[in-house]
Amino acid sequence: MWDPSNRSPRRDRFARRAPVSSRSGREARTVAAHPDGIARDRCSPPCALRRCCVITRAASGKEQPMTADTLDLRQAYRDMVLVRRLDAEAIALQRQGELGLWPSLLGQEAAQVGAGRALRPQDVAFPTYREHGVAWCRGVDPLALLGMFRGTTMGGWDPRERNFQLYTVVIGAHTLHAVGYAMAVVRDGDVGTGDPDRDRAVVAFFGDGALSEGETNEAFVWAGAQNLPVVFFCQNNGWAISAPFSTQSRVPAADRAQGFGFPGVRVDGNDVVAVHAATREALDRARSGGGPTLIEAVTYRRNPHTTSDDDGRYRSAAETADWAGRDPVERLRAELEVDDGFLTALDAEAETLAEHLRSGCRTLPEPDPELPFRTTYEQMPVELARQRDRHLAFVAGREEVPS
Ligand SMILES: Cc1ncc(C[n+]2csc(CCOP(=O)(O)OP(=O)(O)O)c2C)c(N)n1
Ligand SMILES: [Mg+2]
Numbered sequence: 001m002w003d004p005s006n007r008s009p010r011r012d013r014f015a016r017r018a019p020v021s022s023r024s025g026r027e028a029r030t031v032a033a034h035p036d037g038i039a040r041d042r043c044s045p046p047c048a049l050r051r052c053c054v055i056t057r058a059a060s061g062k063e064q065p066m067t068a069d070t071l072d073l074r075q076a077y078r079d080m081v082l083v084r085r086l087d088a089e090a091i092a093l094q095r096q097g098e099l100g101l102w103p104s105l106l107g108q109e110a111a112q113v114g115a116g117r118a119l120r121p122q123d124v125a126f127p128t129y130r131e132h133g134v135a136w137c138r139g140v141d142p143l144a145l146l147g148m149f150r151g152t153t154m155g156g157w158d159p160r161e162r163n164f165q166l167y168t169v170v171i172g173a174h175t176l177h178a179v180g181y182a183m184a185v186v187r188d189g190d191v192g193t194g195d196p197d198r199d200r201a202v203v204a205f206f207g208d209g210a211l212s213e214g215e216t217n218e219a220f221v222w223a224g225a226q227n228l229p230v231v232f233f234c235q236n237n238g239w240a241i242s243a244p245f246s247t248q249s250r251v252p253a254a255d256r257a258q259g260f261g262f263p264g265v266r267v268d269g270n271d272v273v274a275v276h277a278a279t280r281e282a283l284d285r286a287r288s289g290g291g292p293t294l295i296e297a298v299t300y301r302r303n304p305h306t307t308s309d310d311d312g313r314y315r316s317a318a319e320t321a322d323w324a325g326r327d328p329v330e331r332l333r334a335e336l337e338v339d340d341g342f343l344t345a346l347d348a349e350a351e352t353l354a355e356h357l358r359s360g361c362r363t364l365p366e367p368d369p370e371l372p373f374r375t376t377y378e379q380m381p382v383e384l385a386r387q388r389d390r391h392l393a394f395v396a397g398r399e400e401v402p403s
Pocket of ligand 1: 130169170171172206207208209210211237239240241301305
């Protein structure tokens with residue numbers, strides 16, 4: 001369970017509001033009625049990461065129809081199994097020295113697949129560096145995801161091809177890019193026409209840590225003030241590297257939306273159906289001119305922050321084990337009716353994907369060392385030309401470089 005050293009007095013406020021009944025089982029949740037009529041689950045005892053009032057299918061009300069209507073559960077399961085395999089292969093490649101770094105998505109498959117499968121082709125996604133599951137749903141070749149972490153590209157794919165922008169490592173920066181894009185969507189007249197093939201929305205994916213960045217809050221202000229067609233999708237995975245969410249906020253992330261003037265929705269991020277339904281509703285609202293939504297998908301980063309991180313220094317093994325018991329892939333598997341043929345074919349598909357990544361990674365093209373210099377300015381300044389010459393000499397392995 002939770003490491004008591006991370007507990008703060010504020011968390012106990014939720015304890016005092018503890019609900020009344022409970023279901024059995026490891027997650028031991030209880031249901032409480034809310035004034036807005038939407039039933040929500042509450043953790044009992046209140047969890048350390050402020051995970052109270054999580055909307056789930058089991059506790060859904062009519063305002064939040066958490067149904068599987070438009071989500072193909074077999075496809076969602078296939079997606080989640082394959083992105084988990086992609087993740088495992090990338091970690092193995094990093095361990096073999098083929099990648100410099102890898103940020104694992106383990107535990108966040110349902111949040112990413114649920115959101116990714118709610119997007120229409122014309123919607124535009126702005127990811128962080130961990131959205132491998134969304135990339136998968138957008139149809140980006142998983143091999144392309146490896147390039148940046150192998151150091152062979154500063155991008156990896158054409159963002160226009162799949163309406164999936166490049167990974168952003170600068171926390172929160174891309175929320176403003178997403179808002180700018182949403183402004184352009186409005187100017188193009190692609191909002192509220194009623195044409196399902198024309199109306200578009202923009203989704204900014206980010207983590208709980210990004211909520212503490214100025215850019216993210218500026219993006220919220222602008223999106224709210226201009227009623228822009230943007231969905232802010234926050235995967236609250238509990239941690240921003242070593243900083244727990246409880247040190248970053250006195251309120252659940254979704255509650256912040258109210259102050260900016262748009263709805264905030266808290267959803268069980270380990271339930272692919274609930275995530276899909278919440279995202280679909282937010283996207284529909286955005287496309288129809290109803291403005292932004294902040295979705296807080298409550299989930300957990302089960303691996304260290306990246307392959308360079310040692311999470312044993314700041315969180316307990318018991319906590320990660322607890323979340324392993326709430327595995328989103330196993331959870332969907334338990335309610336899925338599939339035959340052995342489906343599972344055997346999926347195993348084979350996972351093997352093929354793994355081989356694609358293993359053999360493809362080693363053949364990713366080496367970067368042209370001149371490229372960043374060539375593409376920065378139309379006319380290269382003298383100083384940059386000097387730096388280019390030094391860099392090319394360095395890459396060529398000359399001992400002495402021109403000064
Ligand atoms: C502007 C900025 N500040 C700090 C960092 C260093 N940094 C990299 S990842 C990270 C934590 C981000 O946490 P969160 O937003 O919760 O995303 P997660 O990694 O959990 O998916 C930080 C602080 C950065 N990349 N950019
Ligand atoms: Mg986080």
